[in-house]
Amino acid sequence: MASYSIQEINDLLKGELVGNTTQQIEGPEQLQNAKNNHITFIGSTKYIKYWETSQACAALVNDTLSVEPGENRAIIKLKNADLAMAKILELFNPPAPEFETEIHATAVIHETAKMGDGCKIGANCYVGKNVVLGNGVVLYPNVSIFDHTTIGDNTVVWSGTVIRERSDIGSHCIFHTNVSIGADGFGYRPSDDGRGMVKIPQIGNVVIGHYVEIGANSCVDRAKFSSTIIGDGCKIDNLVQIAHNCILGRSCIMAGQSGLAGSVTLGDGVIVGGGAVIKDHTTIGSGATIGGGSGVINDVGPGQTVLGYPAQDSRDMLKQWVAMRKLVKK
């Protein structure tokens, strides 16, 4: 296991070292659970009280907080301790699960599939006809990739994920477990006898840019025709629904259990809070923020923050919530 001295860690973070510890540091841990070989993190005044009784030998602290190191303990003061913590996590990031062989004997790979250098394909994967994998693509066990799909360099696909036919996936993406990419969009027409519904073929595909991350059990449906598009750098959390023909710009964030109905367009850098749902054919401007749990039924302008159901400008909605509370207070 890797270990570092407090000096080595501060050389990396370039903060202000206060106090000292001779203890080698073997990982980060929360204040209350830390042992003496751990470095911890004090993000706000409310956690300072735990420092004295914590066993941690060191802590990252925002330079606005007043904390004393104590005996054989050290503090590194930083402008942004939270950001510095990300570097600590990179330092102690354990290796990913191992592959004993690069291409497992139980993987079923169509003879027409092509793959670049250094790909790893786990046990019981399925790779269909004319699939093209770039260099360094990793498919963990039990992944299914269907015909004519292309996946860019160094993209990682975790177990249980299914990528349907004709998807076009960029490089450096991560698909977490049990993701569904390219399932049919949800579209029907009335049957000729008017008594039921007939499926409309969904003949489009899914196009995903580079550096996109899709959370566990999330879904991106294929387009009715043309493409459902996820722009470069989008980060999608778990259990998110992206319906057919949605278009997401660059670096959008969708938190857990949020959802886009059909043909929603997000600009660049849109943030959608957890559990928020957005009506079909709605356009959300670049830099807009949709509050958690909101229901959006109208277009949202660039940079606007909306909240509530039906979602409105957040300042208006906050006032409305106050007014509603007053209705029942005397």
Next chain:
Amino acid sequence: MASYSIQEINDLLKGELVGNTTQQIEGPEQLQNAKNNHITFIGSTKYIKYWETSQACAALVNDTLSVEPGENRAIIKLKNADLAMAKILELFNPPAPEFETEIHATAVIHETAKMGDGCKIGANCYVGKNVVLGNGVVLYPNVSIFDHTTIGDNTVVWSGTVIRERSDIGSHCIFHTNVSIGADGFGYRPSDDGRGMVKIPQIGNVVIGHYVEIGANSCVDRAKFSSTIIGDGCKIDNLVQIAHNCILGRSCIMAGQSGLAGSVTLGDGVIVGGGAVIKDHTTIGSGATIGGGSGVINDVGPGQTVLGYPAQDSRDMLKQWVAMRKLVKK
């Protein structure tokens, strides 16, 4: 790749052909992305402006819109261009992913399982004891079907889907990727010492009719006893939850991320909007509509449209939303 002349396409659609193009048409595409071998679609006045600069050689247009074809371009005017587009999609629908062999050598199929003519079973599937598959059933790779389940003719099951024991599935159904059918209902009783909960066995099953479609990562739980029932022609979108002992009539629609708690009954033709949740033991009458994002805590009458949380008649709720906004406007 299939291609058609504009005359061949209009013979199918039986619209009014205005203008002409000698270009062979190779598929549908959206106005802005179309190349000159594409046919496109103009659904409303707001899209007319894109037609002039679109490279598409042809377009389907509602006959209420005023659009000029231009040189070597054609327009097909139709009463319902949207419905006609569904026929275009059928025309250009690409073939489903291929099976090299009908029953893949890596599929594990119990010796007592029976299957009809023309079934296809993909790599690494599991088919348990006494499973009965009708004619033409398709299981894509990595599907698991448990003991004593019956599946009707021509039903298609996509990768990652699990159908638990004793399920009874109709014909011409589609199960998209990572669907869970027949997991235990969510039922517990207090433990005898009062300090925890004890699982109540969920000994019922799931019964699904014909022409039912279940979206990616959706769940239908088995009944506590008796059956959870999905009627013929129901269409269920992605990430939908249907709890134990729910009963859905014929041709219900449940949009993405909607959910039914235990023992909810839907009549025929009920529409549940995206993200709406319905309380346990509630009855929703035939033809009722539940607005997207609503929370339903009371029974809803046949044909009624409800909205909001707690959901009320949509006209009342719309008025209430207006009144709430007025509270904070001077």
Next chain:
Amino acid sequence: MASYSIQEINDLLKGELVGNTTQQIEGPEQLQNAKNNHITFIGSTKYIKYWETSQACAALVNDTLSVEPGENRAIIKLKNADLAMAKILELFNPPAPEFETEIHATAVIHETAKMGDGCKIGANCYVGKNVVLGNGVVLYPNVSIFDHTTIGDNTVVWSGTVIRERSDIGSHCIFHTNVSIGADGFGYRPSDDGRGMVKIPQIGNVVIGHYVEIGANSCVDRAKFSSTIIGDGCKIDNLVQIAHNCILGRSCIMAGQSGLAGSVTLGDGVIVGGGAVIKDHTTIGSGATIGGGSGVINDVGPGQTVLGYPAQDSRDMLKQWVAMRKLVKK
């Protein structure tokens, strides 16, 4: 198939037997669907009317209800017929799906993995490096367990479920189908050029206690560092999201499609209703109840019941709902 006389059943339930039937009872069924070899259940006055025309030969009835048995039919009167029904379900609980062999030949198990006595591992499972399974662990087909994960005695994992590396799982747990345990938490930092986001390594793990049940397609993310923790006896329904660094106490209940954002803490015995979402870094006290469909943005005290969005004390919220309705009624 097991069958019991009404006397044998009443010996188990110790209720008051009224009337008699010579019919052997072969299972429970709902009033309207029951055949004459079924025992049924009358839970409230609204179902009494179905008893006369039901074919069931026997019924469990709350002793506050007035129901006559009729000819060759029996009624068992009980203080809590619902709880007694759970015992009937245990009596008729059919066996779980069979394993022909204990460890299926197609399972891929790393040579360093250890397993206790009586484990069963289904077709096409994957078990990684240094995984440790206790006695009697059952992995149904198509399960993936990653490196250094530990699973306690008699835990059952259903198909499609993926448990990522370094998870620590207790005994007697049930993971339903397509569950995702230990996917990366959702954490990013701004990139140095300010134009995008960079992934923060999620180096923690998931720790799950004993007698925990996790519903189909639910997700529990690994911690950023330290652990995401689910306490003993927690019961989690389908399509639930539990984000990184959440901590659940003992015997919490989370109903379908509910979700916890990052670093939420639940005390013991907290109940979260279906579809409710809880903001990050919120603390919910022991014994608190979160109403279905609520959006919680503030801490909730022990024993408190909150409702609505933003969630408030349920009595206040109910009054507010009444007041809102009055706004539009004259």
